[in-house]
Structure formats: C-alpha cells, structure tokens
Amino acid sequence: MKTIQAILFDMDGTLVDSERVGQKAWAATADEMGIEIPDDLVRAFIGRPSQSCRAMLAEYLGGDADLANRVFDLHIELFLKFVETDLELKPGAIEVLEALKAAGFPLAIATSTARVRALPRLERFDMLKYFDSITCGDEIANGKPAPDIFVESARRLGCDPALCAVIEDSHNGVRSGHASGARVFMIPDIVAPTPEIEEMCTAVLPTLHELPAAIAAVNDSPAPRRA
Incomplete structure (x- = not known):
C-alpha cells in the first residue's frame, strides 16, 4: 500500500x-x-x-x-x-492544518474558486502560511469533477497524485480526487455521500478533527508519516 x-x-x-x-x-x-x-x-x-x-x-x-x-x-x-x-471556518480547520504541517506533510489548496476570490478568503483566516501551493479554478482547463485540479496541485508539489490525500466535502470534488488517482477523504458538508461516492473514498469522516488519525491509519503509523 x-x-x-x-x-x-x-x-x-x-x-x-x-x-x-x-x-x-x-x-x-x-x-x-x-x-x-x-x-x-x-x-x-x-x-x-x-x-x-x-x-x-x-x-x-x-x-x-x-x-x-x-x-x-x-x-x-x-x-x-x-x-x-x-463567513466562518469549519470546526477543526486550523488545528488540523497545524497538526499536519507539524508532521511534515506538504499541504496544498485545490479550489474551484477563482484566485482573486480564494486568496482573500484564506487571508481572512490567516491560512496562507500553511500551504505550499494553491491551485484555483481559473488556472486549469477542466473543473471538477474532472481530475485536472488535483493532478495540477500534486504536480506543483512535485508529488505523484497516487501519493496524495484529497480532502473534499462535495460529490464533484470526490469524483475529481478519485479520478486523479489520489486517496479521497470526504467530510460531508451540505450533501451526504451516496453509496457510489462512498466507494470512491478511503474514508468518510464526520469532521476535520478525525483527519490526522485517518491519514495515520492509511500510513500504518501511530502518527502521520513525514514526507
């Protein structure tokens, strides 16, 4: 694995x-x-x-x-x-970013939102400092559910998509991440997963708080493995 x-x-x-x-x-x-x-x-x-x-x-x-x-x-x-x-953060957002960054994982944003609107949103909550790369919807040819944005996001990190985890809330995002070859962790927001969507996910989690342990479980380690 x-x-x-x-x-x-x-x-x-x-x-x-x-x-x-x-x-x-x-x-x-x-x-x-x-x-x-x-x-x-x-x-x-x-x-x-x-x-x-x-x-x-x-x-x-x-x-x-x-x-x-x-x-x-x-x-x-x-x-x-x-x-x-x-506008508010999702519960656990900052804590999870800090934990994963401290564990040595390169982190990236892959958002359908255009850069001109995405950056102020991240700046508002002082989140830019956590990310090594930001890929936006106006920078790729085909939006979600096509895999382009996650393939490009992984490329900008110098990483094979198959060695990446995609963190998503939407059906289209899950489809996009799965098509890229990445492991997908879904944290449902507005729309619950269907059986089809669940099949595409490594895990469906109730909140962001459970993400570090779920990634550690995939890596078969008591803590997230350093990249």
Missing part, C-alpha cells in the same frame, strides 16, 4: 464554511430577481467552477444565457456581501 506523502485540500465547504453563505446568497438572489432557484440546482453547483454553474443555470432558465449571467452576477455580489459578516 502506497503511503500518503502530501495533502490536497478543497477550500469551500471543507476548510471554510462558505457553502451555507452561498445558499443564503442564492435565496436572496431568487427573491430579488423574482424567480425560483431550486435547492437541488443549488446543491448541484457545489464543487463546480463558475462557468459550469452559469451553463447549468442557463439550461434551467430555458437557454437564456443573458438572464443566467445577470442572476449569477447578482449571486456573486450578494455572496461577497454576506461573506463580510457570515
């Missing part, structure tokens, strides 16, 4: 509790625009890059790309407004 030598974290919904802020922004957007945006559609956006979400929204709106872009742009405006007051 290959050991885990590096760890690739999704950001939204995994380290930062932004998905609930996003849901609040979608609800406010629907109210302001006077349209219905189903919860199922909003959940389907989770883990996808913005261009994919815009296309899905346009399809739902009968192919009206102009309306979809206006709706999506309003959502972004409201989301950024709510972020200023509502």
